[in-house]
Amino acid sequence: MTEIDRGLIAQLMEREQARFAASHPESRRLHERAAGSLLSGVPMNWMTRWPGEFPVFLASAEGAEVTDVDGNVYADLCLGDTGAMTGHSPPATVEAVQSRAARGITAMLPTEDALVVGEEMKRRFGLPDWQFTLSATDANRFVIRLAREITGRPKILVHNHCYHGSADETVAGLIDGEVRPREGNVGPPVDPAETTRIVEINDLEGLERELRHGDVACALVEPALTNIGIVLADDGYHQRLRDLTRETDTLLVIDETHTLCCGPGGYTGVAGLEPDVLTIGKPIGGGVPIGAYGFTAEVAERILAHTVAGAADVGGVGGTLAGNALSLAAARATLTEVLTDEAFEHMIALGERFEAGVAGAITERGLPWSVTRLGCRAEYMFSPRPPHTGAEAAAAMDSELDALLHLYMLNRGILLTPFHMMALMSPATTDAHVDRHTEAFAEAAGELTGV
Secondary structure, eight states, X not given: OOOOOHHHHHHXXXXXXXXXXXXXXXXXXXXXXXXXXXXXXXXXXXXXXXSSSSOOOEEEEEBTEEEETTOOEEEESSTGGGTTTTOBSOHHHHHHHHHHHTTOSOOSOOOHHHHHHHHHHHHHHOOSEEEEESSHHHHHHHHHHHHHHHHOOOEEEEETTOOBTBOGGGSEEEETTEEEEOTTOOSOSSOGGGTEEEEXXXXXXXXXXXXXXXXXEEEEEOSSBOSSSOBOOOTTHHHHHHHHHHHTTOEEEEEOTTGGGGSTTHHHHXXXXXXXXXXEOGGGXXXXXXXXXXXXXXXXXXXXXXXXXXXXXXXXSOOTTTTOHHHHHHHHHIIIIISOHHHHHHHHHHHHHHHHHHHHHHHHHTOSXXXXXXXXEEEEESSSSOOSSHHHHHHTOOHHHHHHHHHHHHTTTEEOOTTSSEEEOXXXXXXXXXXXXXXXXXXXXHHHHOO
């Protein structure tokens, strides 16, 4: 395999930084102005993670393309890090939002849209009872509280390098074999070792060992890791996970927020998983904030048995805007008219096209890299074989290559998720969008290897 010259990476980065600065003067101006009122010049700190000396400022987004304030147009393979998996402003969702907004956005009252969304979630995921929040983080946070309440157990179990939003118990990792706050964890309220057990995905021995302690209320897992690069589960892993959670009376919670990319029913539908509880967020609202959690009839009965009716609004589960009319109108249109079975067939075919293009360039240039696909989501990693655990994926990260390739793609009109080399397909994505990335990736590979 071809060894990459680190000095060449630095040279290319310097060139690409100059190209970026020259083509984004208005974004620079707005960022400098924003520094006067916004921390780091952005409305949320993770926006500083985009490539370039300063962030690109958005002018408009439609379908699978984004236009910045300098008039540069991008094939958007980031799609709001799954929040815009529908493509930007899908007409059906826009129409539903406009109609609902004119007739009341929130009133603390249920709507017909809510029951239609509940019925659709039941159809897709097989769980009969649903509740709605404003984010997947909220859904996970509420489910963790409910699991503790109905089991009487204090801890949860997650995978190393998992991502479940900002739920406190999940912002932790295995460091030197011990559960500790994850790097960057801001002001953890308690030591996560008190709340959380962590195992590597695919570590069946560790999974059994941690569950046999008998103090785990729920195992909260993504069916595949998606925020440290894509790490797939081994054949049989999920069946053993299900068996062990049943043997130890532990609730199994599947977080489908990112793995909805597998199909209309997410990984759960494709693989026939049988969770006790399922959480999801971002994509089901077409860009409008929403989250959801659903559970089996048995779990629903246990929750109701522990519910204090007169204090349901102050018990740590809820929120004044949760289940609001606007979010559910958006979700109804998105689920019934945008993220349809036919749309997923198109999106997954594009994911396969992306994977094949990247794999071909890796092979042709002899790069020590790999590419992994999960439905309509794909990611390339700086390791010769796809990682098997979260720790392996973390070890494969290369900050210099990551920064260069993100900027290289942006300068050629392609947006990838800023945190890692992930691409996502929407119903509006086309062969041409995918091929634009393949061409740019092959160009970068050629420059890095001289092949």
